[in-house]
Amino acid sequence: MQFELQNVEKFYQMSEENKVFGAKDINLSIHEGDFMALVGPSGSGKTTVLNLIAGLILPSGGKLFHAKNEITSFSLEERTQHRLEYMGFIFQDYQLLPVLTVHENIEFPLQLKNFAKKEISERVEWALEQVGLKGYGKRFPKQLSGGQQQRVSIARAIAGKPQLILADEPTANLDTKTAQEIIELFKKLNQDYRLTFIFSTHDQRLIDQVKTVLYIKDGQIIETKKH
Ligand SMILES: Nc1ncnc2c1ncn2[C@@H]1O[C@H](COP(=O)(O)OP(=O)(O)OP(=O)(O)O)[C@@H](O)[C@H]1O
């Protein structure tokens, strides 16, 4: 067992009588090697669920576990450390730091994890090779195409060898051909290293390729489909 959500809910108290639900009664187990997508209309709670799993927001009710540890009982500092140790993140808009080179962007979270210098550069080289960008380390993000930038952000996410990768609409900004290539890369990483992925997406191309689809509506998982 990797990650588990038990009766998790998140609401936003907008006024005394107006509660907005971001997530409601979420029960979900994420195991090693899972390749799953949260699918639902805009505002259905996809990002909220990812943020809850990441410990970026705390639930209003319910519990989250990683192995035997209850994440919901962690302090802010412990949650930050836990996230750094076990999770990698991929975003729709890549979120690379423009003033850092490709190499430095990938290196950055590894430095926060206090790896030795040699291990950091080995991991960066390994990650760049995995995403097909060997030799691109000295470039800056703006000197790359959107697809290449997303590959850099994937390299950054995998370089720390996380247990779980959370990807919020990772193909939304990419053209069909590039999106297809990025999806193939996710599949390869999942197959070769049993890297666990949970995506949020509207992208049918990605939905067709995942092993599990979680349909979410008004903050609730209403259906789970296995491919
Ligand atoms: N900080 C906040 N304060 C109040 N309401 C919020 C907040 N964050 C999210 N919500 C509400 O929670 C619900 C779920 O939002 P969320 O961002 O998780 O949806 P989503 O499925 O990711 O949508 P999209 O496809 O547009 O990214 C929405 O009704 C949203 O308005």
Ligand SMILES: [Mg+2]
């Ligand atoms: Mg979202």
